[in-house]
Amino acid sequence: MKYVDEFRDARTIRRLADEIAGLVDPGRTYRIMEICGGHTHSIFRFGLSQLLPDNIDLIHGPGCPVCVLPMGRMDVGLAMAEQDGLIFTAFGDMMRVPGSTGSPLESKARGADIRMVYSPLDALKIAQENPERPVMFFAIGFETTAPSTAVTIMRAKAAGVGNFFVFCNHILVNPAIRALLDMDDMRLDAFIGPGHVSTVIGCEPYRFIAEDYGRPIVVSGFEPVDIMQSIAMILRQMKDGTAKVENQYSRALPWEGNPAARAALDLVFETRDSFEWRGLGRIPHSAYAIREEFAEFDAEKQIGVHGQTFPDPVEAQCGDVLKGAIKPRDCRLFGNACTPETPVGALMVSSEGACAAQYKYADVTIGSTD
Amino acid sequence: MCLAIPGQIESIDHDTNLAVVGVLGAKRKINTDLLIDETLVEGDWVLIHVGFAMSKISPEYAEEQLRVLEMLGDLDEAKAETEGYTFGSHGESQS
Ligand code: SF4
Numbered sequence: 258m259k260y261v262d263e264f265r266d267a268r269t270i271r272r273l274a275d276e277i278a279g280l281v282d283p284g285r286t287y288r289i290m291e292i293c294g295g296h297t298h299s300i301f302r303f304g305l306s307q308l309l310p311d312n313i314d315l316i317h318g319p320g321c322p323v324c325v326l327p328m329g330r331m332d333v334g335l336a337m338a339e340q341d342g343l344i345f346t347a348f349g350d351m352m353r354v355p356g357s358t359g360s361p362l363e364s365k366a367r368g369a370d371i372r373m374v375y376s377p378l379d380a381l382k383i384a385q386e387n388p389e390r391p392v393m394f395f396a397i398g399f400e401t402t403a404p405s406t407a408v409t410i411m412r413a414k415a416a417g418v419g420n421f422f423v424f425c426n427h428i429l430v431n432p433a434i435r436a437l438l439d440m441d442d443m444r445l446d447a448f449i450g451p452g453h454v455s456t457v458i459g460c461e462p463y464r465f466i467a468e469d470y471g472r473p474i475v476v477s478g479f480e481p482v483d484i485m486q487s488i489a490m491i492l493r494q495m496k497d498g499t500a501k502v503e504n505q506y507s508r509a510l511p512w513e514g515n516p517a518a519r520a521a522l523d524l525v526f527e528t529r530d531s532f533e534w535r536g537l538g539r540i541p542h543s544a545y546a547i548r549e550e551f552a553e554f555d556a557e558k559q560i561g562v563h564g565q566t567f568p569d570p571v572e573a574q575c576g577d578v579l580k581g582a583i584k585p586r587d588c589r590l591f592g593n594a595c596t597p598e599t600p601v602g603a604l605m606v607s608s609e610g611a612c613a614a615q616y617k618y619a620d621v622t623i624g625s626t627d
Numbered sequence: 628m629c630l631a632i633p634g635q636i637e638s639i640d641h642d643t644n645l646a647v648v649g650v651l652g653a654k655r656k657i658n659t660d661l662l663i664d665e666t667l668v669e670g671d672w673v674l675i676h677v678g679f680a681m682s683k684i685s686p687e688y689a690e691e692q693l694r695v696l697e698m699l700g701d702l703d704e705a706k707a708e709t710e711g712y713t714f715g716s717h718g719e720s721q722s
Contacts, residue, residue, distance in 0.1 A: 373711075453681075
């Protein structure tokens, strides 16, 4: 088990820390964004920032799909749940996410039929078992999760299920990266690329980051050693004055991704003209909608909602955290009004959320990798 | 939901594209529609996400991924997820 030994080894991490220290130019700062919430979790869990020179700043990106969903979308979903007889299904991550009138769990307490599922296929099964009731699946996630929803819709069509509806909130990672790079007040020098999204889209779609914007991106695994190695690869590129897409995670991730998953995406979804992201505003072509051919399963078309939606509360600085403009602990609500028990924003609920990670691992110091 | 969980294929039904996998000490049914381009046989390892096999992986990587889940404190959640898949079973689904 070559990798196992290698990645367990805290000495490897220290060697990488030394290498990184040797690669940085003390006269400048480095702002490196990890896009994926899984990386954010790992960085906090192992206190990796403490292993890095002070002039490397790890910026936590918008890679947690629950976190970037604006409250208004939750409100629309919950308004559907209030329709007579409707069964609302969603992943467990969504259950405690606050909408402006409370979370799905609170709706459930008020009498809505809200059920947690672990797979979109479970939601379809519920529809097949309850043919007289409409069943809505609150679909959420990046390109990693979207193919599963696509296949579920294809299966619903093949089986002629008439009471299954998908509220599609699937989003795409690259338009968000482009939006961040286009922000005037935002400086990002390089990216740690998301591992699992890339199992679907592959590494090729990141090329614009290197070629149009001149920023290195290294797609990375999730172990502390992987992340440290990816940072070293980024710094080597920057030192050489190059910018390219590299795959640190090649042992698990084929460069071309999963073509069958992309075919399912293309068949069922088209990109929306634009979609609202918490903190980032409306981003062009950044989300999927269900194609006309599958409109019978589109909850937005088939279930009329007249709920009112509200913007995110102004005191909450979720947007600034998602952009990487401030660290979670610098939000004025962090740890007082907003805690995992009393979350104001989704970033405090989801295990991939930066605020939850910072709260949970506030005291983690280095050395915990042994 | 963002979990990627390694499982080993024990049997596969090529008509329904459902496979029985050994995952975290249990047997579950998962969907393999997204791996139609791969030849999947008994004993292969796959990475599972929300009930779907997403990629075929090496046994070494399967072991590594298990450890990542453990290191990040995600094992219980992964277990709950795979135990929660109901689409491959008959009878009432859980609510
Ligand atoms: S601490 Fe709460 S309100 Fe502040 S950014 Fe995080 S989730 Fe949002």
